[in-house]
Amino acid sequence: MAKCVMVLYPDPVNGYPPRYARDTVPAINGYPDGNTVPTPSAIDFTPGALLGCVSGALGLRKFFEDGGHELVVTSDKDGPDSEFERELPDADLVISQPFWPAYLTQERIAKARNLKLALTAGIGSDHVDLDAAKQHGVTVAEVTYSNSISVAEHTVMQILALVRNFIPSHRWAVEGGWNIADCVERAYDLEGMDVGLIAAGRIGRAVLRRLAPFDVKLHYTDTRRLPAEVEKQLDVTFHPDVESLVKSVDIVSIHSPLYEATRQMFNEKLLSTMRRGSYIVNTARGEETVPEAIAAALHSGQLAGYAGDVWYPQPPPPDHPWRTMPNNAMTPHVSGTTLSAQARYAAGTREILECFFAGKPIRDEYLIVAGGKLAGTGALSYQSSAAL
Numbered sequence: 417m418a419k420c421v422m423v424l425y426p427d428p429v430n431g432y433p434p435r436y437a438r439d440t441v442p443a444i445n446g447y448p449d450g451n452t453v454p455t456p457s458a459i460d461f462t463p464g465a466l467l468g469c470v471s472g473a474l475g476l477r478k479f480f481e482d483g484g485h486e487l488v489v490t491s492d493k494d495g496p497d498s499e500f501e502r503e504l505p506d507a508d509l510v511i512s513q514p515f516w517p518a519y520l521t522q523e524r525i526a527k528a529r530n531l532k533l534a535l536t537a538g539i540g541s542d543h544v545d546l547d548a549a550k551q552h553g554v555t556v557a558e559v560t561y562s563n564s565i566s567v568a569e570h571t572v573m574q575i576l577a578l579v580r581n582f583i584p585s586h587r588w589a590v591e592g593g594w595n596i597a598d599c600v601e602r603a604y605d606l607e608g609m610d611v612g613l614i615a616a617g618r619i620g621r622a623v624l625r626r627l628a629p630f631d632v633k634l635h636y637t638d639t640r641r642l643p644a645e646v647e648k649q650l651d652v653t654f655h656p657d658v659e660s661l662v663k664s665v666d667i668v669s670i671h672s673p674l675y676e677a678t679r680q681m682f683n684e685k686l687l688s689t690m691r692r693g694s695y696i697v698n699t700a701r702g703e704e705t706v707p708e709a710i711a712a713a714l715h716s717g718q719l720a721g722y723a724g725d726v727w728y729p730q731p732p733p734p735d736h737p738w739r740t741m742p743n744n745a746m747t748p749h750v751s752g753t754t755l756s757a758q759a760r761y762a763a764g765t766r767e768i769l770e771c772f773f774a775g776k777p778i779r780d781e782y783l784i785v786a787g788g789k790l791a792g793t794g795a796l797s798y799q800s801s802a803a804l
């Protein structure tokens with residue numbers, strides 16, 4: 417019998433939904449890289465149900481019960497008196513989502529003496545101290561590709577929201593106004609703009625593909641250059657580094673993993689080299705920027721807009737500068753947790769658990785740390801040993 421602590425975001429303030437806006441979500445069978453969507457032996461939920469909150473329990477309550485395991489589900493995750501911290505010392509598994517991350521720090525991993533598996537239901541395991549996981553023999557796994565397209569769609573939406581000045585215009589409409597000049601004094605067409613991506617991995621490539629039909633000029637930088645035929649197909653210009661990219665574009669979209677090389681990348685100095693009136697959309701990780709520098713650049717007009725869904729910490733405090741900075745189109749961390757994405761990563765979580773309990777290998781592409789070192793996708797994405 418194993419003990420699993422699952423840390424999920426709280427239920428909706430009005431309670432778990434009795435019905436949904438739509439009756440189904442489309443069935444997706446495979447990913448653009450040819451891999452299949454998760455293949456658990458069964459699922460005990462209806463795709464399209466709200467699974468990522470405490471009552472949803474990723475649709476896994478029955479699975480744990482049937483296996484005779486103990487399952488604790490909580491959203492109380494921060495501070496020494498939290499339920500997570502209390503339940504951690506004898507936990508064999510921790511499951512968490514990046515949207516409401518259970519920060520598995522070095523201290524917490526040292527305290528969790530039975531911990532064997534830290535499973536990210538979603539993508540991005542930077543909330544786990546990967547060096548500590550390596551040292552303590554904890555396997556870290558995530559559900560690669562499960563929500564990459566979800567994030568790419570959100571990115572395109574936020575680029576358009578900023579450039580077209582959508583949110584202030586919507587506000588005029590719902591507040592009873594018809595103030596067209598106020599709506600359009602900051603509205604532009606995306607067509608013809610230079611759009612640059614930091615990283616062309618799974619999400620980055622999906623964003624490039626989705627932006628191409630807007631007749632924009634596409635740019636990217638990445639530690640590894642795309643094959644020449646892919647660059648040609650997407651009509652995208654490569655830049656050797658972030659510095660060269662940001663001064664050549666009107667819009668920057670960040671899709672790099674968080675580790676030493678990208679931490680606080682968008683600081684005052686880099687921001688000052690961008691074209692005046694640039695936009696940034698960041699759906700990667702909040703810590704790839706310096707929040708105060710972003711807010712200052714919006715106030716000065718160096719940036720025309722900033723959007724994204726990733727903050728640090730999560731949830732951010734009420735006085736986080738991004739809550740009140742001008743011309744922002746921020747959302748909470750929601751891009752990768754649509755009901756559609758939840759169905760995939762809940763099934764992927766179950767697939768990983770089935771492998772774990774049966775002593776079978778977990779798909780290589782799901783692995784971040786295994787056997788005391790970076791493995792699978794982790795070895796590719798978090799290439800520095802200083803990855804956090």
Ligand code: NDP
Nearest residue numbers: 539540615616617618619638639640673699700752796797
């Ligand atoms: P991938 O691993 O597919 O792609 C990451 C890319 O970043 C790789 O091509 C990698 O290159 C490149 N890279 C690594 N370091 C740098 C660097 N210093 N500069 C430029 N490029 C770099 O990841 P995904 O596309 O699936 O996800 C990207 C990130 O998005 C995740 O790490 C996560 O933080 C975030 N994410 C956010 C979600 C959300 O809900 N907002 C959901 C899912 C992910 P190489 O191949 O050479 O290593």
